[in-house]
Amino acid sequence: xxxxxxxxxxxxxxxxxxxxxxxxxxxxxxxxxxxxxxxxxxxxxxxxxxxxxxxxxxxxxxxxxxxxxxxxxxxxxxxxxxxxxxxxxxxxxxxxxxxxxxxxxxxxxxxxxxxxxxxxxxxxxxxxxxxxxxxxxxxxxxxxxxxxxxxxxxxxxxxxxxxxxxxxxxxxxxxxxxxxxxxxxxxxxxxxxxxxxxxxxxxxxxxxxxxxxxxxxxxxxx
Numbered sequence: 001x002x003x004x005x006x007x008x009x010x011x012x013x014x015x016x017x018x019x020x021x022x023x024x025x026x027x028x029x030x031x032x033x034x035x036x037x038x039x040x041x042x043x044x045x046x047x048x049x050x051x052x053x054x055x056x057x058x059x060x061x062x063x064x065x066x067x068x069x070x071x072x073x074x075x076x077x078x079x080x081x082x083x084x085x086x087x088x089x090x091x092x093x094x095x096x097x098x099x100x101x102x103x104x105x106x107x108x109x110x111x112x113x114x115x116x117x118x119x120x121x122x123x124x125x126x127x128x129x130x131x132x133x134x135x136x137x138x139x140x141x142x143x144x145x146x147x148x149x150x151x152x153x154x155x156x157x158x159x160x161x162x163x164x165x166x167x168x169x170x171x172x173x174x175x176x177x178x179x180x181x182x183x184x185x186x187x188x189x190x191x192x193x194x195x196x197x198x199x200x201x202x203x204x205x206x207x208x209x210x211x212x213x214x215x216x217x218x219x220x221x222x
């Protein structure tokens with residue numbers, strides 16, 4: 001499978017015929033899907049409704065102290081949303097989300113999952129940024145099953161994944177950051193967000209060409 005565009009081939013190819021990238025093919029084992037009835041992201045059974053019968057709701061947005069950050073999110077953080085944060089290496093993605101997390105922890109519970117830095121490294125940076133609230137949980141982990149278990153235990157209002165390329169599901173073949181891993185982990189995070197009404201932020205690396213690293217379908221899923 002091409003790690004750039006998810007093109008499939010029964011054998012290894014030096015160059016992808018779909019996107020033209022070189023040395024991007026990685027062998028992945030396909031897992032047969034269990035033919036069960038599909039469940040919606042919220043876990044509820046739905047049926048067709050007339051548009052006039054649908055009840056309108058006012059979504060409460062949680063505002064941060066950063067006006068520009070609020071503006072980009074349409075006025076604040078929406079419960080149950082999945083937000084992708086991309087940017088060049090070292091530009092400040094982790095620092096921005098750490099700063100936002102310290103502010104959000106004052107109004108709700110935050111779980112910050114770090115797959116790249118240790119808890120001690122993040123603590124040092126957080127201390128430079130300001131006060132740390134007691135509702136700020138830090139979790140240095142790369143296993144998606146462990147992350148899901150902690151989400152169900154802590155039941156946070158906000159979840160930060162830093163970064164999506166480092167988190168992996170043990171049930172899926174392929175290395176961290178591969179097409180199958182990113183697709184599965186992102187789909188699981190999306191279900192977590194919708195089912196538990198958690199606002200989730202995902203950090204995505206950017207290549208030197210300025211595009212998000214890994215499979216393009218990450219952007220489409222979010």
